[in-house]
Amino acid sequence: MLAFLRPTPEYLAQHYPGGLAAPMPRASDRKLRLFACACVRSIWERLADPRSRNAVEVAERFGDGEATERDLEVARITADPLLVGKPTEGLRNAAYAAWCSAFRETNHALRARIHAFDATGASRRGMALELYLSQPQAALLRDIFGNPFHQPTPCGMTRKPFHNQFAHVDANGGFWLEAECPACRPILAFRDGLIPKLVIRAYTDRLPDGRLDPEVLCVIADTLEEAGCSEASILEHLRGTDRCPSPDTGVWWHRPTGPHFRGCHVIDLLLGKS
Numbered sequence: 001m002l003a004f005l006r007p008t009p010e011y012l013a014q015h016y017p018g019g020l021a022a023p024m025p026r027a028s029d030r031k032l033r034l035f036a037c038a039c040v041r042s043i044w045e046r047l048a049d050p051r052s053r054n055a056v057e058v059a060e061r062f063g064d065g066e067a068t069e070r071d072l073e074v075a076r077i078t079a080d081p082l083l084v085g086k087p088t089e090g091l092r093n094a095a096y097a098a099w100c101s102a103f104r105e106t107n108h109a110l111r112a113r114i115h116a117f118d119a120t121g122a123s124r125r126g127m128a129l130e131l132y133l134s135q136p137q138a139a140l141l142r143d144i145f146g147n148p149f150h151q152p153t154p155c156g157m158t159r160k161p162f163h164n165q166f167a168h169v170d171a172n173g174g175f176w177l178e179a180e181c182p183a184c185r186p187i188l189a190f191r192d193g194l195i196p197k198l199v200i201r202a203y204t205d206r207l208p209d210g211r212l213d214p215e216v217l218c219v220i221a222d223t224l225e226e227a228g229c230s231e232a233s234i235l236e237h238l239r240g241t242d243r244c245p246s247p248d249t250g251v252w253w254h255r256p257t258g259p260h261f262r263g264c265h266v267i268d269l270l271l272g273k274s
């Protein structure tokens with residue numbers, strides 16, 4: 001699903017030398033489900049019935065291994081009656097989006113994205129089914145998957161996929177598994193592990209609509225900086241902007257990030273999730 005977002009080879013060569021040659025991180029089922037759930041979260045106000053909202057909440061927990069297949073099935077079946085009798089097409093699609101997110105198969109869960117798109121009333125005329133992506137959904141995609149050609153690390157080394165894990169690689173070819181990186185260790189151990197504690201708080205104590213609290217994310221950025229992290233793309237993402245090269249002028253510019261949801265690539269990086 002992410003393949004269509006690949007930029008042209010010329011664009012890559014200009015902005016991310018070596019980007020095409022670098023192995024692309026594979027999107028995990030967890031990330032894809034959390035992306036589907038984030039798309040439904042973006043139309044949260046159209047889900048008045050708690051049974052629909054519960055289906056999404058259980059789907060998020062299932063993605064994180066905190067709910068069983070049985071929990072997921074019960075949540076989806078409980079939301080079944082909401083698929084009929086809706087007064088408008090938008091509300092019907094919203095109910096379908098929540099219901100889809102609670103399918104066990106990731107491909108079915110991803111259809112939540114399409115129903116969430118349709119629930120907004122946006123036109124998809126002339127677009128192939130796999131290709132259309134609303135602007136809010138593109139922002140969610142960036143939040144959850146980050147920039148595949150620049151995977152940041154707290155220590156500032158290059159992050160590379162290695163089998164089913166990630167490794168941090170320095171300029172001299174030094175290579176460490178992410179969990180064992182000696183340069184990241186003092187940052188994460190700063191003030192008795194304050195950063196991991198704040199990150200867990202950001203992940204669990206969310207705003208009522210499921211967004212991660214931007215104020216907590218700013219505190220994490222300040223603490224990371226104090227601990228010695230100078231990776232701009234991490235600090236800027238947490239503070240609310242992402243830098244990206246403009247496809248037209250080639251000039252780097254900043255655009256607002258977020259909203260951040262479960263699966264945010266920077267929070268996942270600090271939690272050790274993928």
Ligand SMILES: [Zn+2]
Pocket residue numbers: 153154155156157168181182183184
């Ligand atoms: Zn590191």
Ligand SMILES: [Zn+2]
Pocket residue numbers: 143144237257258259260261264265266267
């Ligand atoms: Zn984020």
